[in-house]
Amino acid sequence: MRNLDLEATEYQPDAATSFENNLILKWYPERVLKSTGPIGSLLELGIGHGYTAELFNKNCDRHVIVDGAPSVIEQFRDAHTHLEIEIFESYFENFEMDEKFDVIVMGFVLEHVDDPVLVLNRFREHLKSDGKLFVAVPNGESLNRRIGFEMGLIDSLSSLNKNDLSLGHKRNYSLDSIVADIEVAGYRVISQEGIYLKPLPLAVLQSLENSAANFDAMLQVGIQFPELSVGILIEAVVA
Numbered sequence: 001m002r003n004l005d006l007e008a009t010e011y012q013p014d015a016a017t018s019f020e021n022n023l024i025l026k027w028y029p030e031r032v033l034k035s036t037g038p039i040g041s042l043l044e045l046g047i048g049h050g051y052t053a054e055l056f057n058k059n060c061d062r063h064v065i066v067d068g069a070p071s072v073i074e075q076f077r078d079a080h081t082h083l084e085i086e087i088f089e090s091y092f093e094n095f096e097m098d099e100k101f102d103v104i105v106m107g108f109v110l111e112h113v114d115d116p117v118l119v120l121n122r123f124r125e126h127l128k129s130d131g132k133l134f135v136a137v138p139n140g141e142s143l144n145r146r147i148g149f150e151m152g153l154i155d156s157l158s159s160l161n162k163n164d165l166s167l168g169h170k171r172n173y174s175l176d177s178i179v180a181d182i183e184v185a186g187y188r189v190i191s192q193e194g195i196y197l198k199p200l201p202l203a204v205l206q207s208l209e210n211s212a213a214n215f216d217a218m219l220q221v222g223i224q225f226p227e228l229s230v231g232i233l234i235e236a237v238v239a
Contacts, residue, residue: 018049020202020230025051027219028107028195028233032134033059035191035235036103043101043126045092045119046109047076056105057083064088066095092119100128107136108231110181111169120185127238133187135234136195138164140172143228144198175227178234187236194229197222 029052033039039060047053047067053076057063063084067073068091077087088095092113104127110116120135127133139145141157148154154161158172179189197218198205208214222229 021049022051023215024196024231025049028136029055031233032105036132040102043104045106047072048108050076050080052107053085057085066090066092097126100126102128102131105134110135110137111171111173116181117185120182124186124238129238133236135178135182137173137178137232139174139229139232141174141227142198142230173232175232178232182234182236186239188239189234189236191235192226193233194222194226195231195233197225197229
């Protein structure tokens with residue numbers, strides 16, 4: 001098994017990727033909650049930057065998180081002593097529990113694991129028959145990556161760049177490939193949307209007048225274009 005603490009530096013608040021992570025990771029939980037409303041029991045895979053746990057915890061009665069990086073868990077616990085969350089230190093592939101949940105969220109974790117279909121399959125056992133699964137992944141075929149490919153900045157839309165590797169990514173998804181993995185694992189996709197339609201490099205976007213309004217607009221417009229957005233959000237149920 002990998003030592004996930006070796007990748008944990010990218011989950012520090014001052015990491016180079018923190019601005020867009022903040023943007024995306026505070027956006028998609030609101031989209032999940034728009035679909036679910038208040039949640040009874042929620043199982044979340046991965047702590048990451050801790051943004052999503054803070055938002056989900058306000059809207060569920062029971063909140064469980066599974067994460068395999070001890071340093072990330074410790075950092076999160078130190079910063080969130082006010083939250084009532086049960087955290088299990090475990091690799092997703094090894095996690096065992098008898099409980100079933102109303103909602104399971106796999107937010108930007110499947111790109112990290114060796115066998116995403118195995119993980120999807122394993123956690124189907126923890127989803128209630130009328131429960132909902134939400135999966136968010138990076139999109140290798142996003143508009144900004146397509147532009148980068150045409151400019152010769154990346155070898156292919158599926159290739160992993162330096163930032164991907166530093167984050168421990170093992171693959172880039174497309175809309176078709178993430179839907180295929182979810183369906184093979186025994187779910188039925190009921191909705192799909194994009195997260196953050198990014199037309200220009202971040203430095204350029206930040207230099208524009210009304211940049212905050214521009215970022216809000218790019219998040220909103222991205223909903224309609226999952227095949228071109230930086231991230232993809234899928235809602236699914238047990239088939």
